[in-house]
Amino acid sequence: MPGAGLEVAGLEVDYGSVRVLHGIDLAVEPGSFVALLGSSGCGKTTLLRAVSGFVPVSAGRVTVNGRDITAAPPDKRGMAMVFQSYALWPHMTTAQNIGYGLKLRGIARDAIKRRVEEILAMLELEGFGPRMVTQLSGGQRQRVALGRALAINPDILLLDEPLSNLDARIREDVRHEIKALQQGLGITAIHVTHDREEAMVMADRIVVMDQGRVAQHGTPEEVYNRPVSAFVAGFMGAGNTIRLSARPTEAGLAIVPGPNNTGATIAARALGPGVSPRHDGPVVAHFRSEAAELADPETVGDGTLVLSGRVEQASYPGGHYRYAVSVGDRKVIVDAAERLAVGAAVGVRLRAEALHLFPDSEQQGRLP
Amino acid sequence: MTAALRWIPRAIVLGLVVYAIFGPLANLALWAFAEQWYYPHKLPVTYGLRFWHQVFKPRGDALESLSTSVIIALLTVALCLVIAVPAGYALARLRLPARALIMLAFLLPQAFPSLAVYINIARLFYGLGLNGTILGVVLVHTVHGLVFAVWITTAAFAAVDRDLELAARSIGASALRTFLTVTLPLAAPGITASAVFVFLESLDEFTGTYFVGVPDITTLPLLMFTASIAGNYQIAAITALILLIPSIGFMLVVERFLKADVMAKVGT
Numbered sequence: 001m002p003g004a005g006l007e008v009a010g011l012e013v014d015y016g017s018v019r020v021l022h023g024i025d026l027a028v029e030p031g032s033f034v035a036l037l038g039s040s041g042c043g044k045t046t047l048l049r050a051v052s053g054f055v056p057v058s059a060g061r062v063t064v065n066g067r068d069i070t071a072a073p074p075d076k077r078g079m080a081m082v083f084q085s086y087a088l089w090p091h092m093t094t095a096q097n098i099g100y101g102l103k104l105r106g107i108a109r110d111a112i113k114r115r116v117e118e119i120l121a122m123l124e125l126e127g128f129g130p131r132m133v134t135q136l137s138g139g140q141r142q143r144v145a146l147g148r149a150l151a152i153n154p155d156i157l158l159l160d161e162p163l164s165n166l167d168a169r170i171r172e173d174v175r176h177e178i179k180a181l182q183q184g185l186g187i188t189a190i191h192v193t194h195d196r197e198e199a200m201v202m203a204d205r206i207v208v209m210d211q212g213r214v215a216q217h218g219t220p221e222e223v224y225n226r227p228v229s230a231f232v233a234g235f236m237g238a239g240n241t242i243r244l245s246a247r248p249t250e251a252g253l254a255i256v257p258g259p260n261n262t263g264a265t266i267a268a269r270a271l272g273p274g275v276s277p278r279h280d281g282p283v284v285a286h287f288r289s290e291a292a293e294l295a296d297p298e299t300v301g302d303g304t305l306v307l308s309g310r311v312e313q314a315s316y317p318g319g320h321y322r323y324a325v326s327v328g329d330r331k332v333i334v335d336a337a338e339r340l341a342v343g344a345a346v347g348v349r350l351r352a353e354a355l356h357l358f359p360d361s362e363q364q365g366r367l368p
Numbered sequence: 369m370t371a372a373l374r375w376i377p378r379a380i381v382l383g384l385v386v387y388a389i390f391g392p393l394a395n396l397a398l399w400a401f402a403e404q405w406y407y408p409h410k411l412p413v414t415y416g417l418r419f420w421h422q423v424f425k426p427r428g429d430a431l432e433s434l435s436t437s438v439i440i441a442l443l444t445v446a447l448c449l450v451i452a453v454p455a456g457y458a459l460a461r462l463r464l465p466a467r468a469l470i471m472l473a474f475l476l477p478q479a480f481p482s483l484a485v486y487i488n489i490a491r492l493f494y495g496l497g498l499n500g501t502i503l504g505v506v507l508v509h510t511v512h513g514l515v516f517a518v519w520i521t522t523a524a525f526a527a528v529d530r531d532l533e534l535a536a537r538s539i540g541a542s543a544l545r546t547f548l549t550v551t552l553p554l555a556a557p558g559i560t561a562s563a564v565f566v567f568l569e570s571l572d573e574f575t576g577t578y579f580v581g582v583p584d585i586t587t588l589p590l591l592m593f594t595a596s597i598a599g600n601y602q603i604a605a606i607t608a609l610i611l612l613i614p615s616i617g618f619m620l621v622v623e624r625f626l627k628a629d630v631m632a633k634v635g636t
Contacts, residue, residue, distance in 0.1 A: 052538055053537075054534055054537070054538075073537075073542075073543075074534070074537040074538055075537050075538070075539075075540045075541055075542055079538060080538055080539045081534070081535065081538040081539075083531045083534070083535060085529065085531050087529065087531035087532050087534065087535035088535075089532060089535075089536075089550055089554075090554070091553050091554060100536065100539065100541075100549075101539035101540055101541075104539070104540045104541050104545065105540065145535075148535070148539065149538075149539065151539075152539050152540060154539070158538070
């Protein structure tokens with residue numbers, strides 16, 4: 001059974017007098033896996049609950065395969081949700097939990113039994129049917145919760161941070177299991193998470209949310225490599241920031257040499273979507289610690305941007321060294337293979353593709 | 369030696385507590401089996417089961433009032449649950465601005481001097497023809513029992529995780545179906561406990577029954593009262609023992625069913 005397409009248009013949700021979703025537009029392709037990514041309070045869970053019908057909508061529309069379901073009750077939406085708390089019914093056995101949705105649909109007892117066995121086998125839970133769910137481990141409960149949702153062949157599977165209560169080691173496996181199941185069944189899935197890596201690994205498309213708005217919507221590569229705002233860049237791991245000055249030239253955007261940085265020119269095609277090649281004025285550069293390289297502090301003028309700084313702190317997280325480098329009054333984190341002493345003067349080389357530039361203004365990081 | 373000395377005050381306190389609890393009970397037990405007991409004797413003169421025969425003789429007052437008491441208690445429980453289950457669910461789930469006020473309102477009948485309240489209820493019931501009827505007594509008991517019923521069922525429903533209901537809704541259960549198959553079974557222990565409380569309250573209730581029921585309705589507490597006024601201490605003691613049986617039995621049930629997670633939500 002192919003999954004259904006979901007469309008959300010101009011969705012607004014209020015909690016009392018507080019607006020939590022400010023006009024969300026989102027289209028989800030049938031059979032795709034979409035992650036709603038953001039920090040807590042960004043509205044991702046509210047969006048999922050509005051789609052599932054648990055939260056009343058103030059304005060906007062939700063459609064599934066073109067059918068308007070904005071006003072439909074949760075049980076008439078053809079969706080199934082997996083909860084962070086798993087929300088398994090403690091007064092039922094594993095088999096009863098999984099079979100509940102089938103029983104509601106008036107399916108014959110034998111057929112339910114067969115389907116439950118099939119689901120248990122698919123989730124590698126054979127023999128657990130008669131057990132009370134209270135006797136299962138966290139990972140097993142998570143799979144029962146998933147099985148309960150999948151048993152009814154929903155058009156759309158909603159996942160509300162289903163992995164956040166699992167041990168880190170199990171979580172890695174479950175990510176791939178869920179992804180494989182979703183692809184095998186061809187079901188549409190919407191996954192809420194605050195875990196960047198989880199979203200990157202599982203989703204076909206990522207929707208980064210910030211303060212009740214969609215900050216960016218794209219493939220994992222797009223969101224990671226071409227963030228549209230300083231917020232997205234920071235959230236996707238480009239946590240180092242440095243203030244620079246830029247002016248437009250024919251070759252692209254030029255970085256003006258400063259007390260702690262060399263000059264550089266970044267070709268227009270290498271610039272991300274965050275800044276115009278004609279920008280004239282202060283910019284904020286975001287970069288990842290692993291995208292920076294260490295350079296000779298005396299290096300000048302090879303066309304790439306080099307920051308001059310001093311090693312403040314060194315640690316070894318495994319595989320490489322990690323340095324906190326002070327550049328002027330800023331501190332940046334740089335990963336490098338070579339061993340340096342604390343206090344050493346050092347250059348930090350940032351190639352064009354490592355830099356995410358955004359205009360330095362009050363509105364930085366916020367889309368209108 | 370000093371250790372033994374330190375035990376003396378504790379032993380005295382324990383002894384007093386035991387005396388305060390079991391003294392009256394022992395007196396009750398003695399009276400129930402005393403055939404003759406008069407001053408200046410410290411203990412009954414003759415023991416026997418004569419009064420038990422009298423109480424339990426076919427068509428005796430005691431058996432009849434026992435059945436009246438049980439019928440009234442069961443009807444009170446039914447009426448309380450019919451009100452308390454929907455009210456408790458609403459109070460636990462819905463965001464009502466006046467929620468605290470509503471919870472307090474159920475406590476109101478307890479807040480005023482009961483004699484004044486019951487005299488006025490009796491006056492009202494006279495006008496409605498409810499005096500001396502089972503229904504009248506059941507209504508009085510219900511008002512009294514509702515505070516336990518509503519507060520405990522509210523706590524029982526509040527202890528049911530909202531996500532458990534949403535999980536059922538999301539895979540296709542209607543609101544009613546969700547309530548019947550998920551919420552109600554999970555709240556059942558708390559609801560049972562509240563029913564037991566109401567049952568016991570009704571069984572023991574005296575004042576309201578006296579004002580609204582007498583002389584047509586005789587419940588066990590009323591029988592006991594009449595017997596002790598008339599100096600029939602044996603009859604009164606035996607009735608009291610009969611009343612004790614369901615109390616102790618149900619307390620054990622309540623103790624099993626009222627879990628800490630429900631108790632923690634009572635009155636919140």
